[in-house]
Amino acid sequence: MKISDFRSDTVTCPTDEMRSAMASAEVGDDVLDGDPTVARLEAFAAEWLGKEGSLFVPSGTMANQVALGAWTRPGDELICERGAHIVNYEAGASGYLHGLQSITLAGQLGALDADEVRSAIKPDFIHCPKTGVVCMEQTHMSSGGSVVPMTSMVAVKELCSESGVPVHLDGARLGNAEAASGVSAAAWAATADSVSVCLSKGLGAPVGSLVAGDADFLLRARVVRKRLGGWMRQAGIIAAGGLYALENHRERLGEDHALAKELAARLDQFDGLSCDPSAVQTNLVIVEVSSGAPALAEQLGLRGVRVMALSPGTLRFVTHMDVGADDLDALERSLQEIFGG
Ligand SMILES: Cc1ncc(COP(=O)(O)O)c(C=O)c1O
Numbered sequence: 402m403k404i405s406d407f408r409s410d411t412v413t414c415p416t417d418e419m420r421s422a423m424a425s426a427e428v429g430d431d432v433l434d435g436d437p438t439v440a441r442l443e444a445f446a447a448e449w450l451g452k453e454g455s456l457f458v459p460s461g462t463m464a465n466q467v468a469l470g471a472w473t474r475p476g477d478e479l480i481c482e483r484g485a486h487i488v489n490y491e492a493g494a495s496g497y498l499h500g501l502q503s504i505t506l507a508g509q510l511g512a513l514d515a516d517e518v519r520s521a522i523k524p525d526f527i528h529c530p531k532t533g534v535v536c537m538e539q540t541h542m543s544s545g546g547s548v549v550p551m552t553s554m555v556a557v558k559e560l561c562s563e564s565g566v567p568v569h570l571d572g573a574r575l576g577n578a579e580a581a582s583g584v585s586a587a588a589w590a591a592t593a594d595s596v597s598v599c600l601s602k603g604l605g606a607p608v609g610s611l612v613a614g615d616a617d618f619l620l621r622a623r624v625v626r627k628r629l630g631g632w633m634r635q636a637g638i639i640a641a642g643g644l645y646a647l648e649n650h651r652e653r654l655g656e657d658h659a660l661a662k663e664l665a666a667r668l669d670q671f672d673g674l675s676c677d678p679s680a681v682q683t684n685l686v687i688v689e690v691s692s693g694a695p696a697l698a699e700q701l702g703l704r705g706v707r708v709m710a711l712s713p714g715t716l717r718f719v720t721h722m723d724v725g726a727d728d729l730d731a732l733e734r735s736l737q738e739i740f741g742g
Pocket residue numbers: 459460461462463465486487538540542571573574599610
């Protein structure tokens with residue numbers, strides 16, 4: 402049975418061209434002497450993100466956690482939006498690894514309100530924890546891949562700079578924000594002191610993320626990466642896949658966004674499913690299911706269409722390099738069978 406996998410943009414497999422770039426990558430021991438392909442990837446990413454440098458790490462979670470470890474000390478506070486990946490989906494790593502406590506603020510589709518951040522930043526007072534870092538996320542996953550407006554991000558960055566608090570940007574899908582907005586990744590990243598990006602999401606590489614910032618930040622980040630066991634040896638083999646993805650797959654992200662809009666429009670036609678195509682900004686589509694999302698996900702799965710139930714009433718569909726118009730047709734046929742349309 403052909404599988405149409407809409408669960409995540411992480412399910413993509415490397416293309417033949419990417420595999421051959423990986424197979425022929427020049428490598429070295431990155432810990433002892435440096436790996437030339439890792440060095441090329443880190444330089445390419447730093448240029449893309451407009452930062453002094455970047456570090457290659459195995460995952461988006463590690464990229465975020467390296468940044469938290471580089472900015473904070475145990476007992477500090479992390480401020481972020483309530484749905485942020487960094488506090489909801491990283492298995493409590495900020496507390497477990499760095500001894501941080503978190504203040505989460507209700508956002509508007511992922512956008513923090515600068516005045517609320519200002520009120521949440523602690524005064525310099527012996528009884529209070531120090532506000533160690535503010536974290537933003539672009540695109541914002543839990544609100545359905547929304548692009549957080551530049552005005553809100555700039556306002557947060559400005560007040561944090563006034564207060565001496567560093568800002569980290571979880572840019573796991575920053576390429577999607579760039580494609581959807583036409584604003585460069587560097588301009589988005591300029592609203593933060595450090596930024597993480599993933600190569601294994603919409604960009605289609607099998608593994609890897611980067612965390613970028615200035616030279617001082619990178620000095621500390623390097624130590625945290627070492628402590629977390631994220632400094633890899635002949636990592637050029639995987640870095641080559643990431644470099645190929647950055648060089649060749651960013652331009653096509655708009656296709657995923659167009660497909661996501663089309664998917665939302667088709668889903669919205671079914672009684673029992675509700676989804677506003679005009680709310681779809683990037684490659685994530687959140688659909689309300691009146692009859693129960695897990696049961697519908699199971700029925701679709703039996704027909705070769707994989708989707709993720711986020712809650713009892715919502716399903717998440719994600720478009721990516723390995724799904725296309727045929728997969729939308731397969732999804733529509735399956736829904737017609739299930740709903741009897
Ligand atoms: C916004 C966001 N940040 C970070 C991550 C973590 O990435 P990884 O799964 O590579 O650890 C994800 C994963 O989906 C994500 O969506």
